[in-house]
Amino acid sequence: MSTQAMTAEQRTAPTGSETTGPVTLVNSFVVKPERDEAFHQLWTKTSEYFRRQPGFVSLRLHRAVSDDAQYRWINVANWESEADFRAAHTGEEFRAVVTAPEWGEYPSSPNLYEVVTTAG
């Protein structure tokens, strides 16, 4: 199993022109199907940090129904503002949780979005 050494910066969605309204993180993870349980445990432990940061609103963690999906797990998390989201991605505790060696197994692709259209 190869180790992907991603830095804390690479685990963080890139900055755009700063927005003022609510933002949504879409963080996609590469996970081997047989590692689902190990990933879910690690993710749950990590998410405890983010859930107690100011401005965190809600999240939904998704797992693909097909083993063929490039990104088997996707976290969609809502934050009150980009500033709150950024603040949660700084500091010693943030660095410690996202650079835990166990994370090396799961490359992630984090990006920040604004909701443009809703229906239903």
Add this chain to the structure above:
Amino acid sequence: MSTQAMTAEQRTAPTGSETTGPVTLVNSFVVKPERDEAFHQLWTKTSEYFRRQPGFVSLRLHRAVSDDAQYRWINVANWESEADFRAAHTGEEFRAVVTAPEWGEYPSSPNLYEVVTTAG
């Protein structure tokens, strides 16, 4: 501008072992920032078909805050069941809307998920 000729099948999330509960489509689109408006218009027209299919629940269309995101637009859509989702991805009208030539400009990566964890 290169044309990506994706078939109706490639525009559809791959099937897994059939699920019975609610499912979520995460459909990610490659869009050049200067084509945001054209993409949004085409997506809106196309989504009208899906919104009136049985089992459609809700959707949120997201646009990246950074120009660096690989997938600039992501649609996250909830369906009552995988069977409903599959049924909406068959038939003449489905094929006509997703193979419209304008779509060639916007490669998409559709995948179907189940929600495993929610918070907030």
